[in-house]
Amino acid sequence: MIPGLTWLTPTIAGIAAAIAVPSLVLLYFLKLRRQDVEISSTLLWKKAVQDLQANAPFQKLRKNILLLLQLLVLAAILLALAQPQLEGERAASGRHAIVIDRGVSMRTMDGEDLNGNTVSRLDEAKRRALEFVDTLREPGVFGVSEADRAMVIAFDGTAEMVLPLTSDKRRLREAIESITATDIPSKLDEPLRLVRAQAPYIAAQIEDNRDPIEPMPGSVGTIHIFSDGRPEGGDAVDLHAEDEVSYVSIGQAQTGNIGITSLDARRQLRDPEEVSVLVGLQSTDRVDRAITVELRIDGATVAARRLSLSAATIEQRASEFDGPVEALTPSVNGVEFRVRRAGSAVIEARILDAATANPPDAFDRDDRAWVVLPGAKRLRLALVTYGSLVLAEALSALPVERVEVFTPESFVAIDDPFTRFDVVVLDGWLPPTREGDAVGLPAGSWLVFNAVPRGPSGLKDLGEGPPTEVIDWRRDHPTLRGLSLSAVRLSASRIVEPSEDGSATVIASAGIGPAIVALDSARTRAVVVPWNIDQSNWWLEPSFIVFLGQSVRHVTDGGPGDARLASRPGVSRGELLPIGVGSAELRVPDGDRLTVPVDPTGQAIAGPLREVGLYTLAWDGPPGPADVRTGSRSERLFAVNLASARASDVTPVRTLVIRAERIGDSGADGGQTRTPRPLWPWLIVAALFVVMLEWYVYNRKVQI
């Protein structure tokens, strides 16, 4: 037996052979068409034939080349019917999951196509995956044998099922071809979870068979991961014991990269027109590099700085599994630019000579970064109080243009206060409301202390409460980001209950209930602290001033000041738009325009953002304090930067760690499977050839 030769349909071929071979031999003798030839005498021929038959009874059969050739043709056809194929080692399971990394590191241009041209890692991964698809076993001609089935999953920060389990190779190829790279760093847990979710449920055999047999997810087969090993994670997924993982490592080990890992722009506290731009850089190159960093503001180059980055440090570390491995520590450097800019600006930092360097920078997604800097305009605050010294002092400490203090009576006398002030801070008093002010406050941006705005969508005041303390708060809320309220004690509290229609969001809770509530409606944005600050120790805490500052910024849709926080690719971005905006349009860096819904609170969620670059959110309506007015439309810019030391390190990792198991590179064969070569077409060709030979022999043989 030839090693690696398998038969897809041997039974059918066997049955056919059992019928066809004897039939052919029988028919050959029964239906042999002999040509009539007149000769002078049969005397000598008969004698010769008799002699020959007497000498060898099977001579006729043995020496009959035509019959022999016909038997050969039949044998070739029967063998073809058995569908032999030569193949190498293959995974036992016929189920495969082709998991292709399309994360940002797969954009690195250090892959190779079949012609040796440089392509991206993703292109190489797709090529390797297509080669693997070619090796999958196809169904037999008669559908008797089972074909290999595969699913295609693409992943970056999330995983996408590109094609569910199928044996259709054409669809598999199309699915693989359709995968495009994103700018999102990859995570391995997601695709593995998605793969596991496709596991067939198998009735588990329980020893004590009195219990009902409960189906359990079985093995998904072999998971083929085509990646450069940069994805994070892999340990959080429980694979089935029979799941096999094959890792095809993509990328060149020598590939280095220089990238911008951080970009920030800040206005000086004392001189808001002076902007300090900090650019952080990292190099994973194995050689020292000198680069030029250019600073552009609104597209115009304003500065360029030459700086050098030393080679990354490479250490040989002993590994328990893989022997000595290289551990690469990137070198870092930074540069600071100082520019004067009063108005808003789009600041861009870029590495100029990355592409022309030798060796060229193979990864360009981190060669540029953007930051959106609002104008130097300061906020105007109004404080309405019967005389709170704490709030007046605290507000005056904020970097705002001015804080005016009013008594409730004098404030009521102001006609349309939000033309004069950006934020109104209420202390122990609430302005009169009109019909339609559902949250208990008129339209505008408010900070409310020691009062409970009552309304159908606002809060319910349940009276005074006992002394208590803040026990929980939302650290992700813009007003409380980076703060700790654990030390806040209230000597007198207020018991409130938020409405259930979603306008009120509890952002901090005390022992008796909500301690701080954010109110967002179509026209009103407010942060409510329903209890008296003076009767707590909070105003003694630094967190109070920070809370005030962040709250002012929150209710004014972010507000002017420091650079707008840039997003990372892969995340969604929530932007609070001015009150009354119904929907917005998002212009992504590649020029596409997407409609972004805006909820009644003004929150517009865009994303996940797949590309690095500048995004523009545009809407019909009034601009916020930091927004740009373009004709009848208002626009807000924000940036998405890779800006990650880990993402800028694109050195391929040859070993994946999954389920605490180290998976090495499966090598050039794409993971355990070699190409099964179907032999039946060759057998058919051979049969045709023998038929032609038989025809030739027949014509040669019958000579008269």
Place this chain on the structure above:
Amino acid sequence: MLKDVSPKRPTTVDDLLDANLVAQLSRVDLQSRKIFRGKVQGERRSKKRGESVEFADHRPYVSGDDLRHVDWNIYGRLDRLFLKLFQEEEDLSLHIVLDCSGSADCGSPNKFTFMQRAAMALGYIGLVNLNRVSATAIARAEDGTGVLTSVRNLRGRRRVHEMGRWMCSLEPGGDLPFTDACKRIALSRSGRGVMVLLSDLLIKEGYQDGLRLLAGRGYDLIVLQVMSPQELDPTVGGDLRLRDVEDRDHAEVTISAPLLKRYKKVVEAYMREVQGFCAAREITHMTVRSDTPIDTLLMDYLRKRGVLR
């Protein structure tokens, strides 16, 4: 071996004998290993002492002898009478037997045409040398006998055309009751002479009895077994149904190299058998291929075998 569908038949004497051949034939004569007594005085030496000019012997004179034959020179020297005996010269009887069966009408070149030309040439030699020439065509006649037609006792150059016409009139076909034919010929011939049988001897009933009959009664029998090149070295191949042109008998053969080898051995064995049979009965036997030139046959082969001189 194969039957020729429409062979080209000779129609005149010139078709059978071309001028060059005639010129060559004029220089040869038939020769028999036996010396026979002819009917009339001819050009052949006889056992009889006769009246030719060729001295043969002396014998003592006895009363009644012709005094013209007394050798007077010896009488003068010895004073005794002796007679001079001279060689008697007689004519020779040549009988040509031509196989006219279907099997003869096969092969390429056609065996029968070859036999016709050979027979005509021999007949010509016989006629111009003043021998008595008879010829018989053998095949199954309409009356079921083996003799088809014959010409008898032709003599002299003037009869060449008569013989030629007879020869051209022959149409081969049908089977051959060989023994019957030979028996009839043997009974019909008279005296002694030379008999030439032209046949392929592919005779299923056997050639032995026939030849035995022909060889008897003092005739010097010469058998020219004519075979076509295809019979000796077949070029057919494949799955064939071989059909005998004479009796329509058939043989299904799948011709392969071993079979061809075996066939050739059978042919050789058959030739040897015929040769052995003839040798035992003082019959001159020759196997002749139908592609042999007639002059080569006559001037070379038959001369070497002493049939012609």
